[in-house]
Amino acid sequence: MASRGVRDQVAIVGMGCTSFGEHWDKGVADLVVDSAGEALASAGVGKDDVDAYWLGTMGSGWSGLTLSAPLKIDHKPVTRVENFCATGSEAFRNACYAVASGAYDMAMAVGVEKLKDSGFSGLTGTEPPSDGTAAALTAPARFSLLAPAYAGKYGVDEAELKEVLTRIAWKNHYNGARNPRAQFRKEVPMDAIRNSPLVAGQLGIHDCSGVADGSAAAVIVRAEDARRYCEDPLYVKALSFVAGPATGPLDPEYDYTTFPEVVRSAEDAYKQAGITEPREQLAMAEVHDCFTPTELVLMEDLGFADRGAGWKEVLAGSFDLGGVLPVNPDGGLKSFGHPIGASGLRMLFECWLQLRGQAPPERQIGNGKRLGLTHNLGGAPGECVSFVSVVGTEPSS
Structure with a gap:
């Protein structure tokens, strides 16, 4: 497509x-x-x-x-x-x-x-009438399924995966602590994240975005x-929006280690923008970190890491402010919370600041690249919509 x-x-x-x-x-x-x-x-x-x-x-x-x-x-x-x-x-x-x-x-x-x-x-409002096949699970419960599925498929033991998810939350809170517009503007120690009360599955309070x-x-x-x-x-270099067939929860082939809608929208956006190596060509990315395992899976779906290697990249700091590709330099949903209608434009606002050199000095990215990406996801694993945009500071020659 x-x-x-x-x-x-x-x-x-x-x-x-x-x-x-x-x-x-x-x-x-x-x-x-x-x-x-x-x-x-x-x-x-x-x-x-x-x-x-x-x-x-x-x-x-x-x-x-x-x-x-x-x-x-x-x-x-x-x-x-x-x-x-x-x-x-x-x-x-x-x-x-x-x-x-x-x-x-x-x-x-x-x-x-x-x-x-x-x-x-x-998501506000009540669920519309359905055929009865919809999973009666909360959002944290649905997204918590990503963690054990990823660990099982790629041979990551539970304790190590916990460290990966902890580091994702730590990174985003570190960035948010340097953003005056963020809801949560304090760094959170890794021990506090690691030992926070559980919400669903392996997800603790600090693995979930705020309200x-x-x-x-x-x-x-x-x-x-x-x-x-x-x-x-x-x-504007690219705008891609896709809605999937929503068959994931009923499809025995769906394994909860990817968002096919994200893969398709990213492929489309990269083709529009002429991007062949997103990890090398993008200055930054704002992604939909509604839960920490979501960000982990997105790193692979968006082509920022090889399949099964995203967890190693997280631990190596590849997506930190000073990493090869800073992800959520404003703090993401983790630090901002998620007022539904505003989040996508808030992500673009960070590109507006960063690419024009107007972010606060303590989190201004200085890698010299001139393209930024935003990614928004709506729904649940296996049944969602996905948006990817790419913006840049110069028109094509």
Whole structure:
């Protein structure tokens, strides 16, 4: 599978991102005003300059009115989208396609979620009626199945795998401690992670992403117009979104050591962007670390490590801030929590900072590479949607 893509047809010229956390003093309207306002200001434009808006939210509002009311948008098209945990990325993808099509000169993507008020710790709302074959498991329980499956397939003993998962959490908390927008801004000692109370299977509290409120936004224009608004825009190199057949839990061949949807979306994105060696060509990657074994498996699905070798790369520090390919330099879902509609755009915000040299000095990546990747996953092992984007600082020659 491969799509034509919109390589270098559109660019990001402004971004905004709130802090993520327990915003008891703010509502959805406050959060979207904050992130959209920051994005507009960074692009040097006003809301009336934007031709169309896309809003990503899972359960924090209905219809485009959720955005048009607080921003006081003057009779412009506002489309609300949802695609599980990849909802913010879906808003971004649609806004990019709208500009690339020529329908609009400027579009904005906004993602928002307020989970703390809802009482939900993940996907909001109730399950729709089904045929009764759906697994009656929590999200931590479903993703916990990855750990023993990986260990069994690749001969990693339980104690060693625990160290691998512990190091993933430690790395992301280390990065998040250096990010003023993160929900959790303290380093967590490995012993505390290793000995944290169990939630499901081998997963402890520190193996699971938190619950947070937050919002992020991006302003998108045609690539040829980008430098009218911004001296250092980010050019969109690839956008790939796939939904799988959701047969994993019923398929005896599915072994819980891979997300086939991620593999397919990554292959498509790399083809669009002209990437042949992601580990060598990417400056950084933001991935969907909803649980620590998820990040481990993603390192192989995204081509950052050979099959069965991801755990060794984690222990070797390959994905640390100073590693060959920094992964989740902002702290990831582990440090930010996961307000569903905002996470995908929050990942892009880190690319916006890092690739333009504007991240805090203590976590600014300096490897000289000019491409960044974001990955969003929604659903569960064997039945999910997957999004991969690639952005860069220079258009193709």
